[in-house]
Amino acid sequence: MKKRVVLACGSAVLALLASSSTSSIAGWRDASNKNFNRVSSFAINRNLPSGVKSTTKTSAETITATKDGKTLIYTDSDLGVVGIIDITDPSDPKGEGIIELDAEPTSVMERKGKIFVGINTSESYTNPSGSITSYDLKSGIKSKECNVGGQPDSVAIAPSGKFIAVAIENERDEEFNDGVIPQMPAGNVAFVKLKGGDLDCDSMFFADVSGLSEIAPSDPEPEFLTINKKGETVVSLQENNHLVVLNKKGEVISHFSAGLVSQMAGMDTKKDGAHKFKKKLKNVRREPDGLTWIDNDHFATANEGDYKLKKEGQAKRGGSRSWTIWNKDGSVVYEDGNRLERAIAQIGHFQDDRAGKKGVEPESVTYAKIKGTPYMFVGAERAGVVAVYDVSDLSQPTLLQLLPSGIAPEGFVAIPKRGLIASSNEKDYNKKEPGLASHVMTYELQKADAIYPHITNEGGYDFVSWGSISGMVDGGDGKIYAVNDSTFSSQPRIYVIDTNYSPAILDTAIDIKLKGKTAPFMDMEGITLDGKGGFYVSTEGFKEKGGPGIEQAPAAVYHISSDGEILEKIDVPYSLIQYQTKAGFEGIAKVGDTLYMAQQKPWADDPFNTTKIVTYNLENKEWGAVNYVFEKQGRKGGVGISELTHHDGYLYAIERDSNYGAKAKLKSIFRIKVSDINPDPISNDTSTPILYPLVKKEFVKDLRSDLTSTGGFILEKVEGLAIKKDGTAYISTDNDGTSKKSTGETLFLNIGKL
Template sequence: MKKKLAAVSFSALLAIVASSTTSGFASWNTKYWTNEKNFNRISSFNVSENLPEGSKSTTKTSSEVVTASEDGKTLMYTDSDLGVVGLVDISDPAKPKALGIVELEAEPTGIAALGNNIYIGSNTSESYTNPSGALVQYNLDKRRAVKECDLGGQPDSVFVSPDGSFLAVAIENERDEEYKDGQIPQLDEDGKQINPAGYVSLVKLNKKGKIQCNSIKKVDLTGLASIAPSDPEPEFVAINDLGETVVSIQENNHLAVIDKEGKVISHFTAGIVKQMAGMDTKKDGAHKFKKKLKNVRREPDGLTWIDNDHFATANEGDYKHKAPGQAKRGGSRSWTIFKKDGTVVYEDANRLERSIAQIGHFQDGRAGKKGVEPESVTFGKIDGTPYLFVGAERAGIVAVYDITELSQPVLTQLLPSGIGPEGFVAIPDRGLIASANEKDYNKKEPGLSSHVTIYQLQDAPASYPHLTNENGLEFVSWGAISGMVSGEDGKIYAVNDGTFKTQPRIYVIDPSSSPALLERAIDIKLDGKTALFMDQEGITTDGRGGFYISTEGIKKKLTEHPPAIYHVSSEGDILEKITPPPSYLNYAKNPGFEGITRNGNILYIAQQKPWGDDTFNTTKILSYNLISKQWGAVNYQLDRIKKGGVGISELTYHDGALYVIERDSFYGKKAKLKAIYKVDLDGVVFEGLQTTMPPRLYPLVEKELVTDLKPVMKSTGGFILEKVEGLAINNDGQAWISTDNDGTGKKSTGETLFLNIGKI
C-alpha cells in the first residue's frame, strides 16, 4: 500500500488564518468590522494533567471556579469532584504547565487569591439540614494550609476586597432539590423549615493577609426577599473599591448590597424580563426560534462590579415553580446591568442567545429550560477598554462586550470555550482572561476532560467563529455539519445530521467572506412535509441545481430505513430514493453510508466502518451508476488505531481521484488519526455489488496520505475535536474542512471548525 506524507503548506496555513478571520457582524456594532485588537484563544489546559498521585488518566475532573495570583502568572481552579484546588503555571500563557494540587478533605466551592495566599471555601456538610464549612488559607510559598476558620454553614463564592482588608463569603446553605421538587422554603410535613437560612460572612485579613477567625461577621439576609424570605440562598459575592459587597440571592430572585461593617445598605428584587420573542424553548430535535417567554424571573447567579455604582449579573434562571403570569418553562437566559439602588441600566434579554445560535452553538438537547444559560460574568479594563465577559454554560461560549457606554454594550466577540464554562477571571495587566470548563466525559469520550482555557488580547484578527449566519439572508440557528460539497456557483452546500431529527436541512455557505457566511437553510421535504426519517451524512450536486444526499440508516430498522441515497431538488423536495440491494443489508454491522460524491453519471458512497462481509479492518467504497442503476464496490483499508473506532467520514471527487477523510473517535492529545487520503481512480474497477450469499471480496484500492489534519485542528488554540466530517473541493482545488459539533449536545463544546486548508 502506497503512503506519502504531505505537510500542510505555508500558503495553506495562511489560507487557514484568512478563512478564520472575523470581519464583523453588523447586527452587533459597526465597530466590529474594524477592530484591530481581538481576544483569541491561545491554549487549553487539560485538567487531567493535574491529578492526585496515583490517579488514572480517565479520573473524572471538574474545574469550576478559577482565579489568578496577584502577579497573574499562576491560575488556581477548584475541582469539587476530586476535592482539590489545581495550580497552573501560565508564565507562558500559550504553554500552561501543571503545578500540582492542593488536596482538601472536603469539597472546594469558592476561591480567591491575595499575594502568596489562596483562600478556599470548603464544604464539609454532612447533609442539607446540617450544613457546615470552613475558610482555608493556603500559602503558595510554603505549599501548605496555614489557617482555617469555621464558617458555620456551607460556603459558595469567596471574594477578597480590592484593598485586601477582608473577605466576603456567600454561605448558601442550599436546600435539597430532590425533596418535594426542590420547594423553597424547604418545609417538613408540619410546615417547619428544615434547613438553616443562608447568609454572608465578612472575614477580616491582617496586613500580612492572614484570616482573622475571631472577626467573622455574619450578615443576616432573612426577611429581605418577597420569595421565601425565611430561606435566602446567597450564591455569589463581589466587592467594589468602597468595600461594598453585592450578593446574588438566586433562588429568591433578590440582590443585596452590604457595606464593609456588615450593614445591608440596599436590597431589591432582581425583577423579571417582561418578554423575549423569537425563542426556542423545546427539546425537539430542531431549532425553531418562534416562541415567546413572558414575565421571566431573572434569578441571577454570577455577578461583578463594573464601577462603584454599577454591577452586572448573569441570569441563569433556576426556578421550578410557576408564579402568577410567569412563563411555564425556560430560564431567563439573559444578563443585566444594575445600579446599586436597583435601577436596571441595561437588559440584554435574548440578544446573546440569538447571536450564539447564529454561530452554531445553540444546544437543543439542553436548552429547553435554560437556553444558553448565562452562568458567570466578570469585568476587566484591558488596554484602556472596559470589557465585560459573559459565560454561557450550555453553549460553550464566552461573550465579550465593550461597555464604554453602560446603557449600550457592544458585543464584540464570541469566543469558543470548553464544555460548561463555569468560572472566569480577567488578568488585565497581561491582557488575559481564563475560563474554567466543568464538564468531563473522559470515560466515555477519550480525551474529553475538563479544561481551563486561556485567551489573550492581540493585535490580530479574531480567529473565531469560522462560520456565521450573521448578515445572512434569513435567521438560521445551525449545527451538526456532517457533509459538504462545493457547487459550480462557488457556494458550499452542507447538510446537518440526525441530531436534527425533525429538521433535516441543506445549508448554503459563502466561503469567500471572512468568516464564511451561512446565507440560508433549505428544509428537506417529502410530499411537502418535513422528511423525519433522514440521517444525512453526505451531499453532492446533481449537476442540474439539485443534490444527492447519503443517509446512514437506522440500524435497528434497516427494513424500513436502510442506508440510502436521496435525490433532492434545489428547493429541498425529495425526488427519488435509491437503496442498495437487500443482500447488502444482510451484513449490516456498523453505521451505513457516510460521504457521497459524483463524477458524471457515477455516484461514489463511503461505507463508514466494516460490515460483516468485510475482511479485518477494511470497509467499502460503493459506486452507483445513475444510468444503468448498477451498484459496484471496492474495499478500502482503514488505518489501525488501538480502540480508536476508525472509519471514513467523508468522500469527495476531484480531478480523477477520491479524497477520503479518515478519523478515529478520540479528542485532544489522544487523537491519533484525523487525515485526508487520496485514492487514484485510474485503473480501479468497481466490481458488481453482491446480490447473493455467501459474502465476497472486492478489489482493495491503494491510498495515499495527503494531509495530516491534526496540526490544522490544533491551530485554533483549543484541543483537537473528534469529528472532522466535511470536505469540499472547488474546481481550482481549494479545499475546506469542517467538524460536526453534534448540534452542541451534552458531549460537545459547540465548536465548529470551518477552515480553508489551501490547494488539496
Template sequence: MTYRALCLTSAIALTASAAAAEMNFNRIASFPVVANMADGEDLARESSAEIISASADGMTLVYSDSPLGVIGMIDITDPANPQPKGNVTLEGGEPTAVSALGNTVFVGVNTSESYTAPSGFLLHLDMATGAEAARCDLGGQPDSTAVAPDGSFVVVAIENERDEDAGDGRVPQMPAGHVSIIPLDGNGMMQCDAQVRANVTGLADIAPEDPEPEFVDVNANGEIVVTMQENNHIVVLSATGEVLSHFSAGSVDLENVDATDERAALLFNETLTSVPREPDGIQWIDNDHVVTANEGDMDGGSRGFTVFHKDGTVIYESGASFEHAVVQIGHYPDRRSDAKGVEPEGMEAAVFGDTPYVFLLAERASVIGVYDMTDPANPVLKQLLPSGISPEGAVAIPSRNLLATANEFDGLEDGAARAHVMIYEYQDAPASYPHITSAGMEMLTGWGANSGMVADTDGTIWAVNDSFYGFQPTIFHIDPSQTPAQIKHAIPVTRGGQPAQLMDMEGITLDGEGGFWVASEGRLDRGVLHALYHVNGDGEIETTIPVPSELLAVERRFGFEGITKVGNTLWMAVQREWADDPANHVKLVAYNLETEEWGAVRYEKAEPETGWVGLSEITAHGDYVYIIERDNQIGDAAVTKKVYRVALSEMVPAPLGGDLPVVAKEEVVDLLPYLTSTGGYVLDKVEGLAIAQDGTMWVSTDNDGVDDHSGETMFFAIDGKF
C-alpha cells in the same frame, strides 16, 4: 502525560493585515486538568475545573476541583504552553470556590453532613507550598468567595443550598443562608474572631425567611453585592455587613426563543412572559453598576444579562439578544431548550487597556460573550469565544493581557472531552473564531451537527446536517469568501411538502442539474434506511434509492459517510467494516445512475491505536477522489485525522458479493495541526470535505448539536491547489 502546545501559529491561523489595529481576544492554549494528576494516579477518575483565580503576578492559575476534592494549579509563565503544577488534596470536604490574594488562595470548603445540617470553613493556602495558613469556620455551606480589591477582607456566600428532591425542590428549606465577612490583617491573614455573619433574611419577596446567597463580588469602595438566586433578589452590603440596598431581580419577557425541549429542531418562534431573572453570577463593572448572569433555577432564567444601578434601577436588559448571537454561530444547545436555553451562569469583569469588558459564560452553549461596557446602558457584543464544555468560572489578568476560563464538564463516562482550562490573549489581531455564522440572514437561523459538504462551481459550498436534528433536515448554502464564512440560505429537506424524517444525512453532492444527491447513514433499529436520496433545488425528495439486498445482508449501523459523483456514478464511503469486510478494510460503494448497477471497491484504513478508525467523507476533484480518515479520539489521544486520495483509475467497481479490489491510497494532509489552530483540543468528528474548482480544500467538523460537546464547529481552508 504529554499534550500538544495549542497556539495560533499554525498555517491556517488568521493573520492581521498591516493596517489592522483592532484588539481581540483569541484562545492560545487549552489545558486538560487531568494533567495535574501525579504519575501513577488513576486518570479514570472524574475531575473538573470550576471556579478559577490567579496569583498576583499572573503566573499561576488556581482552580477548584470538587469531584476530585482538590485545588489544582497551572503554571502559565508561558501562557501558550501551560504546565501542570499539581493538585493540593483537601481533607474532610469539597472545594466550592477559590479567590487568590497575592500568592495565597482562600478556598471555600463544604463539609455538610446533609442539607439540614450544613457546615463549612474557609481555608487559606500558600500557593507555593500548598501549606495551610489558617481556616475559619463559616457556620454553613459556602458557595462563592471574593476578596476586597484593597485586600482588607474576604467575603463568602453561605448558601445552605436546598434539597431539590424535598418540598418540590422549592424554598423555603431551612436553615437560612447568610454572608460571612472575614477581616484580613496587614499580612493578608484571616481574623476569624472578627468574622461578621451578615443577616440577609426578611429582604426578598420570595421566601424571605430562607435566603440562599449564591454569588458575591466587591467593588473598590468595599461594597459587597450578593445574588440570592432562588429568592430572585440582590443585596448590597457594607464591609461591616450593613444592608445598603436590596431589590428584586425582576422578570423579563422574551420573544423568538426555543422553549420546547428535545424536538430535534431549532425553531425560535416562541414567547416567554414574566420570566424571573434568578441571577447566578454578578460583577461590579464600576462603583455604581453591577451586571448579572441570569441563569435561572426554580422558575426563571431569562437567558441573558442585566445591568443594574446599585439602587436597583435597571440600566440595560439584554433580553434574547445574547442567545440569538449564540444561535447564529451554531452553539445553541437544543436539548436544553426548556431548561434556560444557553444558560448564562458565571462572568468576569475587567479593564483591558482603557476598555471595560464583561465576559459572560454560557454554561450549556459553551461559549463566552465578550461585551464592551464603556457605556453600561449600551453594552456592545464584541466577540463570542469558544470554550471547553460548560464554562463555570473565569479570571482576567489584564497585566498580562490574559483571560482564563474553567470548564467543569468531564466527559469521562460519555467518551467526550475531559475538563479543561482555556487561556485567551488580548491581541492586536483579527478574531480567530467563529469560523462560520448565519448572522445576516433575514430569519434567525440555527444550525449545527454539520456533516457532508460539496463545492459548487461558483466557489460556494453546500452542507447538510445529520440526524441530531431529525425533525429539521436542512441543506445549508455557505459563502466561504467572507470571514467568518456566511450561511446564506437554509433549504429544508422535505417529503410531500413536510419535513423529511427517518433519515441521517451524512453526505451531499451536486446532481449537475440544480439539485442534489444525499447519502443517508442507516440505523435499521430506528427505522432509518441506508439509502440515497435525490433532492431538487427546493429541498423536496424526488427519488429514494435503498441499498440492495447484497449490502443489507452484511450491513452494520456505521454506513454511508459521504457521497460524490464521478460521471454517471455515485460513490459512497462506508464509515466502518461491515460483516463481510476484513479487519481495517471498508467499502467504497458505487451506484451507476444509468444502469442502476451497484458495485464496490475496498479501502484499507489505519489500524486504530485506541477506539476505532473510519471514513467520514469522500469528494471527487480532478483525477482523484479525496477521503477523510479519522479516529474517534479527542484531544491528545487523537492520532488519525487525515485526508487521503485515491486515483480515479483505481476506482473500478466490482460486483457486490464477490472479491473486491483494494485501492491504493496516498496521504495528502495531516489535519491535526489545523485542528489546534484556535488553541483548543483536537475535536474528534472531522466530517466535511469540499474542494473548489481552484483547488482550495475546505474542511469542517461536526459539533454533535452541542450535546456533551463544546459546540465548536471548525470550518477552514487548506490552500494546496489540489
C-alpha cells in the same frame, strides 16, 4: 477574499425586551481592531499527581489568578484539590501540581502568596457544614481554617485586602419537593478579617439576609458575591430571585427583587430537533447567578434562571437566558434580553436540547478594564461561549466577540495588566470519550483578526440558526453546500456557505421536503452535486436515542432537487444492508454516472480493520463495492471514514479516530484513484457475505495541526471536506448541535491546495 465588516447595532435600554432583532457583532472586522484570541487550552488531566490515571475524572470549576498574572489557580471538586497552572507564557501553560484538600472546594481566591478556599464538608442537604481555609500557595501547607457553619459557595476578597466575604448557600435538594424552596437550614453571608495577610477567625461574623425576598424569605440561598472598592458586597440569592447589597458591617444597604424579563420575541423555547426562533418568553424570573461590580454604583448579573412553579402569570419553565446591568439602588440600567442567545445561535452554538429549559444558560459575568477599554465577559455554560462586550456606555453595551470555550464554562478571571482572560470548563467525559477532559483556556487581546468564528450570518429576525455540519461539497462561485445530521431530526437542511467572506456567511438553508412537507428522519452525512442543479445525499440511517432503528431507517441515498424536494430514495439491496451495524453511509461523491458512498465503519460482513466504498450506477442501477483498509494507529480509537468527495480523478476520504486532544492519533486525508476502483457487483444472494476487492489508498495530509489553529484542543469529528476546482480544500467539524459532550465549536478551515 472579502473581510466582513459588521457594525454593532444600537438599541434603547428597555426597548429590546420587545425587540426581535439580533445583536450584530462589531469585532469581526479587519486587523486594525483589537481582538481576543484563544492562545492555549490546558487539559486538567495533565496536572494530576504521579501515578494517577489520565482518565481520572476532573472538573475545573472556579478560577482565579495571582496579582502578577503569571499563575492560574482553579478548584477541582471531583478530585477535592486546588490546581495550579503556570502561564508565564500564556501560549504554553504548564501544570504546577495540586494542593490536596480535606473535602470539596467550591471557590478560590489568592492574595500575597496565600490562597483562600471555600470548602464544603456537608454530610447532607439538611446538615450542611464547611469552612474558609487558607493555604500557602508555594508549599501547599494549610495555614488557617475558619468554620463557617454551613456550605460555602462563593468567596471574595475586598479590593483593600482587609476582609473576605463568603456566601453560605446551604443549597436545596433538587430531588426533594421538586426542588422548591424553602428547604432549611437557611443560608447567610460570612465576613472574616485578614490579619497579617491571613484569616482572623475570631473576627468572623454573619450577615442575616433572611426576610428580604418575596420568594421563600425564610430560606435565602446566597449563590455568588463580589466586593467593590468601597467594601460593599453584592450577593445574588438565585433561588429567591433577589439581590442584596451589604456594607462592611454586614448591614443591608439595599435589596430588591431581580424581577422578570418580559416579551422576548424570536426565541426557540422547545426541544424538537429543530431551531425555530419564533416564540416569545413572557414574564420569566431572572434568578441571577454570577455577578460582578463595574464601579462602586453598578454591577452586572448573569441570569441563569430555573423555574419550578407557575405563579401569577410567570413562565413555568424556560430560563431567563439574559444578563443585566444594575444600579445598586435596584434600577435596571441595561437588560440584554434575547440578544446574547440569538447571537450565539448565529455562530452555530445553540443547543436544541436546552431550548425548553434554560437555553444558553448565562452562568458568569466578569468585568475588567484592559488597555483602556472597559470589557464585560459573559460566560454561557450550555453554549461553550464567552461573550465579550465593550461597556463604555453602560446603558448600551456593544457585543464585540463570541469566543469558543470548552464544555460548560463555569469560571472566568481577567488579568488586565497582561491583556489576558482565562476560563475554567468543568465537564469531563474523558473515560467514555478519550481525551475529552475538563480544560482551562487562555485568551489574549491582540491587534489581529478575530480567529473565531469561522461561519456566521447576517442576523435579522429570520436568521438561519445552524449546527451539526456533516458532509460538504464545492458548489462553485465560492459557495459550499453542507448537510446537517440527525441532531436536526425535524429540520433536515442543506446549508449554503459563502466562502467569499471571512468569516464565511451562512445566510441560506434549503429545507428538505417530501411531497411539500418536512422530510422524515434522514440523518444526512454526505452530499454531492447531481450536475443538474440538485443533489444526492447519503444517510447514516440510525439514531441511538429517540429515533427509528436500522430496520425502519437503514442507510440510503436520496436524490434532492435544487429547492429541497426529495425526487427519489435509492434503497441499498437487502443482500448488503442486512449486515449494517449502526454506522451507515458517511460520505458520497459522484463521478460520471456513478455514485460512491463511504461506509463509515465495518459492517458485519467486513474483514477485520476494513470498511467498504459502495458504488451505484445511475444508468444501469447496478450496485458494487470495494473494501478499504484502515490505518493501524486508528484501531483503538473507533476509526472510521467520515467524508468522501471527488476532485480531479481522485476520491478524497477523511479517515479519523474517535479521540480528542492529545489522544487523537488519526485525523487524516487519504485519496484513491477513481480508475483503480474496480468494484465487484453486489449479489442478490442473502445467504453468504461477499469478500470484495481491496482498494489502494494514498496519504495526503495530517489534519491535527489544522485542528489546533484556534488555540483549542483537537476535536473528534472532522467530518466535512470540500475541494474547489483549483484544488483548494476546506474542512469542517461537526459540533453535534452543541450537545452536552460538545464544545459547540465548528471549525471551518481553508487548508490550502491538496
